[in-house]
Amino acid sequence: MAGRLGGKVAIVTGAGRDGNIGVAICEAYLREGARVVATDFRTAESEVVSARLARSAPAEHFRFLTHDVTSEANWAQVAAETAAAFGGIDVLVNNAGIAIHAGIEHSSLDDLRKVMAVNHDALFIGTKACLPELKRSVQRFPGGGSVINNLSMASYMPSGINIGYHVSKAAGRMLTLCAAVEFGPMKIRVNSVHPGLTMTPLIREGLADYVKLGAYPTVEEAEASIAGMGPLGISSDPEDTAHAFVYLASEEARFVTGASIYHDGAIGQRY
Template sequence: MGRLEGKVAIVTGAGRVGNIGVAVARAFLREGAQAVVGTDFRREEAEAIADLVKADGSQGSFVLMEQDVTSEADWARVSRETVDRFGQIDVLVNNAGISIHGSIAGTSLDDLRKVMAVNHDALFLGIKACAPHLAGAVARFGGGGAIINNLSMASYMPNATNIGYHVSKAAGRMLTVCAALEYGPQKIRVNSIHPGVTMTPILREGLDAYVANGMWDSTEAAEQALAAMNPLGISSVPEDAANAFVYLASEEARFVTGAAICHDGGIGLKY
């Protein structure tokens, strides 16, 4: 029996092969989840993701729904359609996120609001929409429901050139602990995971841009430089983080709420 046997999860930001959301969805299904509803603003890679899930040999269902995570109406629709189709919601993973680089002086209020909307407001909306359904998980699983917010090491590491991202992730951490207090009596556990530098398609595109601008000689050299920043001296891939999400979604974490798992290779130790 898998660690997530019979559970139904919603995972936002799960619409692109190679990202953390897709890795989490696949890991959940491999651990016996009944279904994973992935959401994203894009659906172009839905067939490719479905093929990966099928190749894993998972018996559960994967559905990719289009969603604007900043829309309260979209959250109501996604939660309702998930319950209508699968009868329950047991796990919510708030994974979707964006970044618009800039200092305070160089960031417009509109850009700050865009980042806050996706990285913070969407967490609030997701928790609010799904909590009434998650509360029922305690009747199905002793550990109750689980909410996991993907917040990044940015939540505890200041950065003067990416103000919106770091501030939004720090705000997400406070929302996590407030939600843990509010929903604990309903047996809903609320935790956060803080990945460090993870080799996703978006990061690789960013490294390619740095190479094109002459900062590094190659993408491989850039990856090695980033890996050298943490005490372990290695890079992370999405599957690494997915294992931490599985733990927090499982019954093994039945006594864990309000926790922050720093999945950063130890780079936070330097700050």
């Protein structure tokens, strides 16, 4: 099949909310010829989004599965259903994420554990669940399997008002590097993408929380201030970010593993 991802089978988590990075990745993967399984909690919005994605895809190239990424049993089911439907798994995109905006003083241990479970533990669980099929990807594609973790610029930027999110993303960065070393001999590449200020619903809600915490006067001023940290001085959108995920999933990136792609407008130059 034509396209940079022609014939590849991809799972993309956290892809049930319109305007988020996961949905943009699904759209880009479908355009590039992949067969895609999008997962998320099943909601009225996810039903609308998944129906739209299905209409945009060739026949039998898209499925939506209800998914709790913190559940080992659910991950085993998603991996098995994907392999049964499409014949394998070549690409795993760990995109699902949550945030509880507070520092140590106003967070509970349960808050931290909840964020870590989705943003970090799910990377471990999902990668392990998909590993048997990812190992077999090299039989279909010379570049082998690909795991791509969406980790955010939060993984290298400290924050006093968003501890769970930043700590979980930093932990995911090391998990990515360790997995790249472990899985290299299996012909599985493991990389991460670190988006900067990308105007998704989750980010808009986060900026609103920052306003409530007194960090910024308004959401608009929060966006301008954070975007201004980088030399480009602008925010991104999910479609921009999806291009990085296409590259890492493609055969063009067959020699790329353990890489952290800073898709952040160079805000990371400050750290």
